[in-house]
Amino acid sequence: MTLEQWDTVQDNLARTLGENNFATWIKPLKFDECKDGVAVLRAPTHFVGNYVSQNFGDAILAGISHVQPDVRRIQFRVAMDRKIQGQAPVRPAKPAATPTDNVARDASDLLPSAPLEPRLNFDNFVVGKPNELANAAARRVAEGGPVTFNPLFLHGGVGLGKTHLMHAIALELRARNPELNVLYLSAEQFMYRFVQALRDRRMMDFKSLFRSVDVLMVDDVQFIAGKDSTQEEFFHTFNTLVDQNKQIVISADRAPDEIKDMENRIRSRLQSGLVVDLHPTDYELRLGILQSKCESHGVHYPDVIIEDGVLAFLAHRISSNVRVLEGALNRLYAFASLVGKPVTLELAQDCLSDVIRASERKISVEEIQRKVAEHYHIRLSDLIGPKRVRNFARPRQVAMYLCKQMTARSLPDIGRRFGGRDHTTVMHGVKRIEDLMRSDAQIAEDVELLRRALEE
Numbered sequence: 001m002t003l004e005q006w007d008t009v010q011d012n013l014a015r016t017l018g019e020n021n022f023a024t025w026i027k028p029l030k031f032d033e034c035k036d037g038v039a040v041l042r043a044p045t046h047f048v049g050n051y052v053s054q055n056f057g058d059a060i061l062a063g064i065s066h067v068q069p070d071v072r073r074i075q076f077r078v079a080m081d082r083k084i085q086g087q088a089p090v091r092p093a094k095p096a097a098t099p100t101d102n103v104a105r106d107a108s109d110l111l112p113s114a115p116l117e118p119r120l121n122f123d124n125f126v127v128g129k130p131n132e133l134a135n136a137a138a139r140r141v142a143e144g145g146p147v148t149f150n151p152l153f154l155h156g157g158v159g160l161g162k163t164h165l166m167h168a169i170a171l172e173l174r175a176r177n178p179e180l181n182v183l184y185l186s187a188e189q190f191m192y193r194f195v196q197a198l199r200d201r202r203m204m205d206f207k208s209l210f211r212s213v214d215v216l217m218v219d220d221v222q223f224i225a226g227k228d229s230t231q232e233e234f235f236h237t238f239n240t241l242v243d244q245n246k247q248i249v250i251s252a253d254r255a256p257d258e259i260k261d262m263e264n265r266i267r268s269r270l271q272s273g274l275v276v277d278l279h280p281t282d283y284e285l286r287l288g289i290l291q292s293k294c295e296s297h298g299v300h301y302p303d304v305i306i307e308d309g310v311l312a313f314l315a316h317r318i319s320s321n322v323r324v325l326e327g328a329l330n331r332l333y334a335f336a337s338l339v340g341k342p343v344t345l346e347l348a349q350d351c352l353s354d355v356i357r358a359s360e361r362k363i364s365v366e367e368i369q370r371k372v373a374e375h376y377h378i379r380l381s382d383l384i385g386p387k388r389v390r391n392f393a394r395p396r397q398v399a400m401y402l403c404k405q406m407t408a409r410s411l412p413d414i415g416r417r418f419g420g421r422d423h424t425t426v427m428h429g430v431k432r433i434e435d436l437m438r439s440d441a442q443i444a445e446d447v448e449l450l451r452r453a454l455e456e
């Protein structure tokens with residue numbers, strides 16, 4: 001087999017095994033020789049050789065025998081000339097990297113913090129009811145000083161500002177104290193660095209570097225669920241840092257007890273500090289975010305005029321997540337500056353028809369009422385009916401709150417669907433639940449469970 005043929009085999013493997021697997025395991029392999037039906041590949045370490053042989057051996061053999069049909073077996077050697085399975089050693093093409101070289105190398109490549117985006121700061125984070133607690137907790141951590149809750153665990157659905165708050169904390173901490181060793185990275189990056197350290201036999205470096213940070217911030221921690229050795233290492237890193245009273249900030253797309261395949265001891269560790277939820281945005285927050293984005297867009301597009309009503313229209317109709325909202329606004333600005341026209345409601349409707357269709361709310365008032373009645377084990381007729389006893393009134397308010405949050409219905413319209421009630425009754429109900437969600441964990445949990453069940 002020629003080196004070109006090996007390149008072709010690698011290209012095919014990249015497609016079949018996926019980019020991450022390819023980059024981590026296949027790319028580091030070098031083709032050595034083909035002799036007597038055995039293709040010899042060189043792996044950088046024993047660990048990689050063994051892992052690849054066990055996990056991707058069949059795929060590699062199939063790929064090679066496709067271009068060189070007489071190959072019946074593959075064999076791995078490490079760069080040091082040592083074989084992993086049988087056979088005589090061969091001369092490596094390049095001088096081998098020894099474990100000693102690895103240790104001597106600058107270990108900081110295992111630990112670069114992910115780049116921080118200056119835009120994602122506290123000033124640009126618009127605060128409303130759904131995110132005020134998360135914002136307050138994030139600001140508290142960003143002030144530095146004595147660690148009060150460890151870890152801070154931020155969770156919420158897609159595009160609700162978790163990463164924004166993580167960056168804001170890291171930026172603020174670094175601005176206040178440039179000496180502070182703040183490490184921000186995603187759980188995926190944590191895993192790749194861990195695997196890289198294993199591969200390069202640099203676990204000691206990895207451990208000591210990760211355990212020497214002042215603040216560790218890990219985004220999207222749900223990613224390591226089910227990845228046993230990464231979880232194990234994360235757990236030890238976590239414990240060491242907490243024992244040293246170092247701040248840890250974690251984000252995830254759901255609460256710790258909802259992350260499946262996460263070891264219990266890790267889950268309970270994650271719950272041991274402050275767990276705060278970024279709730280889905282409400283209309284006011286979305287409008288606030290749009291207004292704030294318009295201010296910053298104004299600098300780049302001084303000629304673009306957004307007519308009255310357009311932002312309200314967007315805030316009403318695009319409720320999925322803030323990222324989609326931002327994308328819609330960017331598109332409007334780009335379009336308006338291209339055609340040199342002010343953005344009218346008609347233009348917005350036209351230009352964003354696909355986005356609006358995609359995020360059209362599909363949940364109906366009736367669906368919400370049914371789910372809420374089921375959840376509280378009451379009859380639908382009692383939920384909607386006139387009785388004001390608390391057993392019915394509270395679920396009714398929860399249902400009204402969810403209708404306000406999850407449908408595009410106006411308050412009078414919601415009132416009509418709750419037995420012809422007045423819009424002020426709905427408004428009162430919504431407000432009551434908003435307040436209770438802050439003081440009554442049971443209500444907060446009920447609402448969250450219902451919201452998720454409805455979104456499924």
Ligand SMILES: Nc1ncnc2c1ncn2[C@@H]1O[C@H](COP(=O)(O)OP(=O)(O)OP(=O)(O)O)[C@@H](O)[C@H]1O
Pocket residue numbers: 120124125126127131156157158159160161162163164165253289322323326
């Ligand atoms: N309250 C807010 N004020 C201003 N911008 C916001 C707010 N919430 C979210 N955004 C913006 O929305 C976009 C998506 O937010 P972010 O990436 O933080 O979401 P996320 O919760 O981390 O989502 P994911 O789970 O997909 O990673 C970002 O550009 C962010 O700046």
